[in-house]
């Protein structure tokens with residue numbers, strides 16, 4: 001595991017991109033060089049002791065210096081739900097936030113196609129399935145999978161040729177970052193509970209209407225992830241999920257973030273902040 005960095009960093013931008021949804025960009029070259037898709041950071045507001053604790057946010061993407069091509073800043077996309085996110089939405093450029101990271105394990109690579117036996121193989125078809133604000137870890141993952149950008153000091157490598165984003169929201173006003181995903185090369189399939197954008201229904205129903213993928217990754221509310229895990233099991237497709245369990249330290253110390261994981265003899269608790277946030281869905285105890 002990389003030792004997490006901790007710095008008070010300058011905010012470069014903080015812009016609203018959908019209803020109650022913002023993208024904050026911070027200058028943090030050392031973090032931008034080391035973080036990989038699926039990892040997260042803890043964010044704390046230095047000017048306030050309430051709340052005292054930081055909050056976890058996924059890497060949305062790294063930002064490259066246009067002259068050098070090196071990663072110099074980090075983007076986070078957040079939904080305003082409570083204390084920290086409300087205060088974050090008021091932050092102006094040149095103000096500062098405390099950040100520590102990179103944290104967590106990051107997304108596993110999908111299996112590599114056996115191009116020797118079948119040269120025309122294009123690699124696995126990947127479905128990234130997001131509910132609510134669960135699309136945030138998938139932008140960097142899309143770029144990484146399609147070989148558009150390297151992360152964590154690695155050069156870009158094509159890991160598959162087809163990434164579909166299935167993104168379910170309550171209504172069209174909450175659709176955040178669609179153009180980012182299209183620019184990154186994802187085939188975007190939207191669904192909404194009220195039918196105001198995309199397919200009228202939930203994201204699992206939307207997924208069922210398409211050809212079966214070879215590899216699934218999910219992020220979103222737990223009932224959605226549970227339904228996704230069931231879908232993957234029924235169809236025998238490998239599935240990983242990124243959990244959004246509330247956290248206090250983010251460093252493996254406080255055990256506030258535990259989840260139940262199957263073991264050969266039953267189940268045991270694992271800490272989402274250090275053992276996750278990405279887990280094989282078939283290993284989680286969904287109760």
Ligand SMILES: Cc1cc2nc3c(=O)[nH]c(=O)nc-3n(C[C@H](O)[C@H](O)[C@H](O)COP(=O)(O)OP(=O)(O)OC[C@H]3O[C@@H](n4cnc5c(N)ncnc54)[C@H](O)[C@@H]3O)c2cc1C
Pocket residue numbers: 040051055056057058059076077078079080081082083084085086133136137243244245246247277
């Ligand atoms: C690994 C990880 C990555 C995450 N990435 C993102 C991201 O990229 N963008 C984003 O917007 N959010 C993300 N989250 C969720 C984010 O951490 C919470 O929304 C945030 O902590 C809320 O802080 P707050 O102080 O604004 O809300 P609080 O005042 O702490 O809580 C407000 C309300 O939200 C509920 N709540 C808080 N956290 C959660 C949670 N994790 N799940 C369900 N309900 C919760 C509380 O119970 C309460 O009702 C992530 C969480 C994890 C663990």
Ligand code: FES
Pocket residue numbers: 246247248249250251252253254255256257258271272273274
């Ligand atoms: S948040 Fe403290 S152990 Fe995970």
